[in-house]
Amino acid sequence: MDITAVNALPCEDFVNIFGNVIEKCPIIAAAVWSKRPFDSLAALETAMSEFIDSLSESGKEGILRCHPDLAGRDLQTGTLTQESREEQAGAGMDSLETAEASRMARLNEEYKGRFGFPFVICARMNDKANILLQLSARCQNERAVERARGIEEVKKICRLRLQSLVLTNKL
Amino acid sequence: MDITAVNALPCEDFVNIFGNVIEKCPIIAAAVWSKRPFDSLAALETAMSEFIDSLSESGKEGILRCHPDLAGRDLQTGTLTQESREEQAGAGMDSLETAEASRMARLNEEYKGRFGFPFVICARMNDKANILLQLSARCQNERAVERARGIEEVKKICRLRLQSLVLTNKL
Numbered sequence: 579m580d581i582t583a584v585n586a587l588p589c590e591d592f593v594n595i596f597g598n599v600i601e602k603c604p605i606i607a608a609a610v611w612s613k614r615p616f617d618s619l620a621a622l623e624t625a626m627s628e629f630i631d632s633l634s635e636s637g638k639e640g641i642l643r644c645h646p647d648l649a650g651r652d653l654q655t656g657t658l659t660q661e662s663r664e665e666q667a668g669a670g671m672d673s674l675e676t677a678e679a680s681r682m683a684r685l686n687e688e689y690k691g692r693f694g695f696p697f698v699i700c701a702r703m704n705d706k707a708n709i710l711l712q713l714s715a716r717c718q719n720e721r722a723v724e725r726a727r728g729i730e731e732v733k734k735i736c737r738l739r740l741q742s743l744v745l746t747n748k749l
Numbered sequence: 750m751d752i753t754a755v756n757a758l759p760c761e762d763f764v765n766i767f768g769n770v771i772e773k774c775p776i777i778a779a780a781v782w783s784k785r786p787f788d789s790l791a792a793l794e795t796a797m798s799e800f801i802d803s804l805s806e807s808g809k810e811g812i813l814r815c816h817p818d819l820a821g822r823d824l825q826t827g828t829l830t831q832e833s834r835e836e837q838a839g840a841g842m843d844s845l846e847t848a849e850a851s852r853m854a855r856l857n858e859e860y861k862g863r864f865g866f867p868f869v870i871c872a873r874m875n876d877k878a879n880i881l882l883q884l885s886a887r888c889q890n891e892r893a894v895e896r897a898r899g900i901e902e903v904k905k906i907c908r909l910r911l912q913s914l915v916l917t918n919k920l
Contacts, residue, residue, distance in 0.1 A: 589814045589865065590822070605774050609804075609811030612865065632805055633780075640780030643760045651761070694760065694783065 584622070585615040598661055599739040600626065600732060602644040623740055627733055635725065642695035642728045648709060649674055649682045650696075661739055669701040669709060678710065685713045692717060693724050700734035755793070756786040769832055770910040771797065771903060773815040794911055798904055806896065813866035813899045819880060820845055820853045821867075832910055840872040840880060849881070856884045863888060864895050871905035 587595070589611050597604030610625040630641065646652040646662055649671040658666065666672060674682060689697045697713050704712065716724060758766070760782050768775030781796040801812065817823040817833055820842040829837065837843060845853060860868045868884050875883065887895060 589861070589867075590818075593814055603776050604815050605776060605808070605811040607811075608814035609807045611814060612807040612810050629805075629808070632808075634800075634803055636780045636783040637776070637800070637803075639783050640776040640778075643764055643779035643782060644775050647761075690760070696760075 581616055581618055581622075584619075595743065596622075596740075598659055599736045599743070600630070600641065600644075601646075601659065601662065601735070603641055606630065619740055619744065623737055626736060630729060630732070635722075638725055638729050639695050641732055642698050642725070645696055645698045645732075647686045647690075647696050648699070648701065648713075649679060650686060661742075665701040665735070669704060670706040671701065671709075674706070678706070681710060682713070685710070685717060689713065689717050693721050695725070695728065698728040698731045698735075700731050700738065702738050703734060752787055752789055752793075755790075766914065767793075767911075769830055770907045770914070771801070771812065771815075772817075772830065772833060772906070774812055777801065790911055790915065794908055797907060801900060801903070806893075809896055809900050810866050812903055813869050813896070816867055816869045816903075818857045818861075818867050819870070819872065819884075820850060821857060832913075836872040836906070840875060841877040842872065842880075845877070849877070852881060853884070856881070856888060860884065860888050864892050866896070866899065869899040869902045869906075871902050871909065873909050874905060 584592075589608065592611050593604050593608045596607035600606045606626050606629055609629050610622065613625045616622045616625065630638065633641070646658055648666060648669075652658045652662070653666055653672060671682075686697060697716065699709055699712055701709065716727065719727070755763075760779065763782050764775050764779045767778035771777045777797055777800055780800050781793065784796045787793045787796065801809065804812070817829055819837060819840075823829045823833070824837055824843060842853075857868060868887065870880060870883055872880065887898065890898070
């Protein structure tokens with residue numbers, strides 16, 4: 579990819595391309611546009627990461643709450659973003675057995691009831707069994723630990739979405 | 750409206766209902782969900798306003814960059830959010846004369862070229878003539894003044910969208 583071309587993008591185009599690398603948070607791409615020029619895609623990723631870190635704890639929870647449940651309502655109603663749909667399908671979230679689906683739904687509710695934000699994990703770096711294992715284990719954490727852990731996962735998702743934009747030649 | 754019912758909303762439902770009172774920034778509704786319970790709709794509005802004020806200058810510019818141009822590309826391609834479409838139509842942005850449309854397009858580009866974010870104004874509180882007048886006048890401001898002015902307009906839009914949600918019985 580040509581970072582020079584990225585740096586030359588008008589803000590509307592930049593936000594259209596990078597707006598969903600953090601799920602439903604185009605404000606983040608839109609904010610870091612102020613930080614151009616970037617030396618590399620990694621520098622763009624770092625700027626997004628720093629913006630996230632600069633947010634209040636409620637702001638970080640806000641990012642987590644913009645994420646859909648895994649195998650949840652949005653998957654069932656077809657209202658996932660394209661990125662989430664592909665990622666969830668890749669991890670088998672759209673083809674769970676009945677018992678798995680029930681367990682996932684129950685654990686998602688338990689997690690949200692405990693923390694007030696949904697369970698976020700980088701689906702592309704995990705398979706179905708591991709996602710269920712992580713979800714179950716992470717339900718036992720403290721809220722602050724899970725907030726930080728969820729944000730770590732958001733950053734992994736961001737990195738892979740940025741890389742996908744390169745691979746699919748949108749950049 | 751019943752603020753008790755609002756305070757009882759699960760985070761997904763809260764974000765679904767209030768997610769676009771700040772254009773394309775569901776993170777803001779999602780963040781202030783942490784601040785429940787609210788005493789009133791005004792208290793919810795205040796929480797959103799305080800969240801915006803807590804952002805860095807680039808974060809505030811990010812909010813502005815999530816807004817479409819008036820009578821711009823998104824209106825022409827039918828990709829405005831429902832709220833923006835109604836607001837722009839109400840101010841006559843979808844039925845400009847050719848000369849008006851050219852002037853608007855030229856001034857929008859001048860504004861974005863000067864400030865690095867789009868011109869934001871509460872369309873529901875202005876008519877076509879006044880929007881063109883304001884756009885032309887505000888092109889002369891300093892960047893920091895315009896950033897603050899744009900954010901003031903974002904807050905006016907937020908207030909009217911919250912009120913509309915009440916009037917249309919979604920609450």
